[in-house]
Amino acid sequence: MTDYILRRMLQLVPTFLGATLLAFLVIQLAPGDFVTRLELDPTITREAIADLRQEFGLDQPLPVQYAKWLSNIVQGELGLSLMFKTDVWSVIGPRIYNSMVLVVLATLIIYLVAIPIGVYSAVRKYTVPDRAFTVLAFLGLATPNFFFALIMLFLAIRLFDLTDMRILPIGGMTTEFINIGSLTQAAQWLIWPVLVGFLGLAALVWQRARRMHLVPISWRLGLWLLGFSGIFLLFPLLQGPGLPEMLPSTEAPWWARTVNILWHAIPVVIVVATAGMAGLMRVMRGQMLEVLSQDYIRTARSKGLSERVVIYKHALRNAVIPFIAGIGGLLPALIGGAGLVEVVMAWPGITPMLLEAIAAIDVYVVMGLVTVTTFLLILGNLVSDLLLAWVDPRIRYS
Amino acid sequence: MKKLLVLGILALVGVAMAQPKVFRGTEPGRPGGAFRVAAISDPRTFNPFVARETSSTDIIQLFLPWLTGYNPYTQAVEGRLARSWEVRNNGLTVIFRLREGVRWSDGRPLDADDVIFSATVHADRAVNSNARMSFELDGQPIRWTKIDQHTVRADFPKPFAPALIQSWFIAPRHIFEPAYRAGVPQLQALWSLDTPVAQIISGGPFRLEAYVRGERVVLVRNPNHWGVDERGAAVAYLERYTIQIVPNLEAAMARFLAGDTDVFNAANADQVAQVLERIRGGRLAGEIFPNADVTMGTNFIVFNWNNRDANKARLFRQVQFRRAMAHLMDKESMVEVALGGLGKPQWSPISIPARAFFTDDVPKFEFNPRRAAQLLAELGFRTRNRDGWLVNAQGQELRFNLFTNQGNTVRERIAEIFRDEARKIGVRVEYRPIDFNELVRQLTGVAPDGTREFDAILIGLTGGVEPAFARNVWQIDGPLRMWNLGPTGQRPAQVEAFEVLMDNLMRRGATTLDQAQRRQIYVQFQRVVAENLPIIYTVAPAFNPARLARMGGMFPREQINSFVGQFPYIETVFAKN
Numbered sequence: 001m002t003d004y005i006l007r008r009m010l011q012l013v014p015t016f017l018g019a020t021l022l023a024f025l026v027i028q029l030a031p032g033d034f035v036t037r038l039e040l041d042p043t044i045t046r047e048a049i050a051d052l053r054q055e056f057g058l059d060q061p062l063p064v065q066y067a068k069w070l071s072n073i074v075q076g077e078l079g080l081s082l083m084f085k086t087d088v089w090s091v092i093g094p095r096i097y098n099s100m101v102l103v104v105l106a107t108l109i110i111y112l113v114a115i116p117i118g119v120y121s122a123v124r125k126y127t128v129p130d131r132a133f134t135v136l137a138f139l140g141l142a143t144p145n146f147f148f149a150l151i152m153l154f155l156a157i158r159l160f161d162l163t164d165m166r167i168l169p170i171g172g173m174t175t176e177f178i179n180i181g182s183l184t185q186a187a188q189w190l191i192w193p194v195l196v197g198f199l200g201l202a203a204l205v206w207q208r209a210r211r212m213h214l215v216p217i218s219w220r221l222g223l224w225l226l227g228f229s230g231i232f233l234l235f236p237l238l239q240g241p242g243l244p245e246m247l248p249s250t251e252a253p254w255w256a257r258t259v260n261i262l263w264h265a266i267p268v269v270i271v272v273a274t275a276g277m278a279g280l281m282r283v284m285r286g287q288m289l290e291v292l293s294q295d296y297i298r299t300a301r302s303k304g305l306s307e308r309v310v311i312y313k314h315a316l317r318n319a320v321i322p323f324i325a326g327i328g329g330l331l332p333a334l335i336g337g338a339g340l341v342e343v344v345m346a347w348p349g350i351t352p353m354l355l356e357a358i359a360a361i362d363v364y365v366v367m368g369l370v371t372v373t374t375f376l377l378i379l380g381n382l383v384s385d386l387l388l389a390w391v392d393p394r395i396r397y398s
Numbered sequence: 399m400k401k402l403l404v405l406g407i408l409a410l411v412g413v414a415m416a417q418p419k420v421f422r423g424t425e426p427g428r429p430g431g432a433f434r435v436a437a438i439s440d441p442r443t444f445n446p447f448v449a450r451e452t453s454s455t456d457i458i459q460l461f462l463p464w465l466t467g468y469n470p471y472t473q474a475v476e477g478r479l480a481r482s483w484e485v486r487n488n489g490l491t492v493i494f495r496l497r498e499g500v501r502w503s504d505g506r507p508l509d510a511d512d513v514i515f516s517a518t519v520h521a522d523r524a525v526n527s528n529a530r531m532s533f534e535l536d537g538q539p540i541r542w543t544k545i546d547q548h549t550v551r552a553d554f555p556k557p558f559a560p561a562l563i564q565s566w567f568i569a570p571r572h573i574f575e576p577a578y579r580a581g582v583p584q585l586q587a588l589w590s591l592d593t594p595v596a597q598i599i600s601g602g603p604f605r606l607e608a609y610v611r612g613e614r615v616v617l618v619r620n621p622n623h624w625g626v627d628e629r630g631a632a633v634a635y636l637e638r639y640t641i642q643i644v645p646n647l648e649a650a651m652a653r654f655l656a657g658d659t660d661v662f663n664a665a666n667a668d669q670v671a672q673v674l675e676r677i678r679g680g681r682l683a684g685e686i687f688p689n690a691d692v693t694m695g696t697n698f699i700v701f702n703w704n705n706r707d708a709n710k711a712r713l714f715r716q717v718q719f720r721r722a723m724a725h726l727m728d729k730e731s732m733v734e735v736a737l738g739g740l741g742k743p744q745w746s747p748i749s750i751p752a753r754a755f756f757t758d759d760v761p762k763f764e765f766n767p768r769r770a771a772q773l774l775a776e777l778g779f780r781t782r783n784r785d786g787w788l789v790n791a792q793g794q795e796l797r798f799n800l801f802t803n804q805g806n807t808v809r810e811r812i813a814e815i816f817r818d819e820a821r822k823i824g825v826r827v828e829y830r831p832i833d834f835n836e837l838v839r840q841l842t843g844v845a846p847d848g849t850r851e852f853d854a855i856l857i858g859l860t861g862g863v864e865p866a867f868a869r870n871v872w873q874i875d876g877p878l879r880m881w882n883l884g885p886t887g888q889r890p891a892q893v894e895a896f897e898v899l900m901d902n903l904m905r906r907g908a909t910t911l912d913q914a915q916r917r918q919i920y921v922q923f924q925r926v927v928a929e930n931l932p933i934i935y936t937v938a939p940a941f942n943p944a945r946l947a948r949m950g951g952m953f954p955r956e957q958i959n960s961f962v963g964q965f966p967y968i969e970t971v972f973a974k975n
Contacts, residue, residue, distance in 0.1 A: 032834075044531065153649060171653065176614060176642075248616070349612075352645045356439060
């Protein structure tokens with residue numbers, strides 16, 4: 001196994017060189033460079049433009065530029081951004097982090113919603129709900145994300161008009177001022193239902209466990225969720241009353257910022273998740289149908305096992321194997337950003353930055369992102385392969 | 399008695415503040431409140447010596463001062479940090495007196511040392527500041543020297559008309575000098591986006607308070623600012639100035655429609671309609687001024703006189719040909735179709751909002767396809783071939799390529815309208831949108847034999863109010879003479895008589911100090927261009943500003959202009975509630 005991992009790591013080197021060289025050449029194939037844009041400014045002299053090319057090293061031959069960049073990478077540095085005159089990582093790092101909020105939330109929702117729906121559709125195939133989900137799935141696949149995001153924006157304004165309340169945010173990731181007062185008030189209201197729900201559910205779970213009954217996974221999940229919410233609500237309850245009514249988001253406590261970001265993420269995550277959900281739902285349905293037609297499922301049923309056990313223990317566990325293999329592929333997607341939705345919704349993710357860098361031909365910002373993505377892609381593939389060997393005993397690497 | 403007391407206090411304040419600038423607002427204001435705007439992208443730096451794009455300079459100008467600028471009401475020169483000036487030596491020397499008692503937000507004095515230091519750094523070739531051009535005149539340096547703590551002197555190699563406009567940013571010497579001594583990279587590394595904003599000090603109306611990447615820049619009032627209103631109260635009035643970063647135009651409009659930003663410029667007729675609908679529906683307390691002015695930028699078609707194809711080059715050099723092309727421009731349709739009815743036809747090389755120099759009284763070759771056909775017939779293109787294109791006696795088709803930059807829908811539509819009209823009379827225009835950088839390369843790339851590739855290009859230039867700053871476009875050795883360009887820094891091989899006249903007028907315009915005479919020179923210049931059409935102007939898009947009713951200190955409709963914007967000074971803008 002160690003041999004295998006080492007071998008894969010060695011393969012990383014040529015793949016990495018090939019990918020970055022290709023990216024570098026593609027960027028350079030575009031006409032002009034970072035300075036070209038300034039050439040049409042009547043107030044800048046030719047001399048100044050030549051000086052700038054020299055300063056940025058754009059006057060050197062391409063192999064030299066690539067070699068310089070590569071030697072930086074070897075030293076663990078992504079180089080200097082031409083646009084910002086600062087380290088590329090400090091340009092893309094915070095943006096990647098912002099994008100991750102969206103991608104992680106959307107991925108969680110996609111898996112939590114798509115897999116049950118896929119299973120349901122497979123078990124009840126060709127029923128009305130199955131067809132309804134199919135139609136929805138294709139609608140989700142067919143609607144371009146940026147367009148859906150625009151609809152969300154106008155929905156937000158419409159809701160604001162109708163209710164005179166900000167139910168959905170109008171783009172952005174945080175508001176300039178966070179209303180601590182109303183958050184504290186909301187927490188004071190919410191704590192009671194959460195507390196009652198938690199205690200009630202805990203009592204039920206305890207009772208079942210004492211009678212040695214199986215506790216459904218959804219109950220346990222609910223218990224965790226309510227428990228965490230309860231702990232989270234403690235912070236506004238304890239800290240909130242001592243704080244001013246309004247605070248700039250940069251000075252607000254972490255819980256207020258978290259709620260603020262989550263609220264802003266709602267419409268964006270809905271847009272991203274619906275698109276991703278559709279495909280996954282269909283794949284899950286197909287997988288499940290295939291597994292359900294296998295001989296061992298018939299055997300299980302003829303043994304007299306309950307349908308629940310057949311589906312969840314025998315069928316589902318085999319049907320999700322391809323998804324586990326896909327988990328590694330999520331790694332680069334995590335930093336790849338959520339796409340044009342980020343631009344439309346003014347979410348400060350990596351996509352707007354990447355588009356700006358490409359438009360300005362800021363070679364090093366683009367290259368920096370390519371480097372990080374390539375690295376994670378290679379790593380992700382490795383993780384996928386290892387996971388696959390772990391869940392599927394038929395696969396062995398030696 | 400009370401009045402006397404107030405006067406006495408005012409006098410005391412006056413002594414303490416020394417010589418503040420009086421910012422004349424449009425109405426009496428009151429302190430407090432916030433102003434919220436949207437910007438399309440993040441700033442790239444807060445360093446005045448590194449900044450090149452408006453996304454950075456729009457923010458820097460809120461916290462760094464400059465010597466002189468344009469009066470927003472009259473477009474005449476007015477002092478900013480400079481209190482007064484004196485022109486000596488037949489215009490070769492200008493002495494600027496600075497306001498006394500001015501301080502940076504960290505309490506250090508802001509005086510001649512900062513001005514001279516900033517001038518030195520801006521002029522340094524190794525720094526390559528965007529303002530470097532302001533420190534050279536035809537390749538010779540403009541020298542800045544300190545006379546005393548509050549007086550500086552600029553010496554010009556020759557008389558220079560815009561000598562009084564000194565709008566480069568003045569940076570604090572006590573912060574930048576140690577870095578500058580250590581080296582240019584150290585200087586350029588200062589005040590980047592990674593710098594904690596508390597370290598960035600202010601000598602202007604606002605001070606940086608917070609920067610959240612990709613989201614917003616927040617500035618707060620600088621109590622040390624050197625400005626007062628007409629009643630002697632300190633300005634800026636606004637307590638807070640927030641720039642929200644919204645990379646998408648639709649999203650920026652959504653923010654305004656929801657009342658999250660205070661001002662907005664509608665980019666097209668569609669956006670104007672949406673804002674109007676909302677205001678009329680009573681859901682937005684605001685105002686919009688469609689077609690209040692036109693933007694400073696120009697859109698024009700230029701033909702390549704250095705064409706590789708000698709026949710084309712000869713044809714493009716004929717003034718009859720260019721007039722025929724001008725007669726094919728249906729500017730009314732261009733305004734209607736390309737600009738949605740909001741905009742104006744343009745005939746002259748000076749931006750319409752540059753009131754001090756613009757004239758509409760120029761020869762106009764208006765839309766007239768029949769006259770165009772006549773002119774082309776005079777050039778020998780009399781008959782049509784089998785495909786319906788005009789040919790001359792040698793059987794050559796009248797045919798050329800027209801490029802513009804893809805993605806600019808306004809230019810793309812203007813080009814299509816021109817192409818369609820030209821084709822109607824048999825001129826074979828092959829229109830294709832291409833990448834912007836490729837367009838620039840074709841425009842500015844001169845082969846060793848002095849030729850260039852393209853036939854015709856539709857492009858634009860960002861205008862300004864000072865025609866002398868466009869010397870690079872019009873003087874014979876200018877690097878941006880798009881119609882007839884010589885190899886780097888040299889004259890083109892063949893120059894027409896009117897080009898010499900234009901060159902002459904440009905040079906005189908830049909060195910004449912008398913304002914009335916200058917206007918005469920530029921009026922003549924506009925007439926020469928309009929008559930000979932080295933560049934054929936099309937239409938100028940409208941400036942359609944909108945704002946919420948809660949903002950005060952804004953221009954009434956008739957004073958709005960695209961050069962200054964919706965308000966005369968940010969210092970005198972205030973929030974009504």
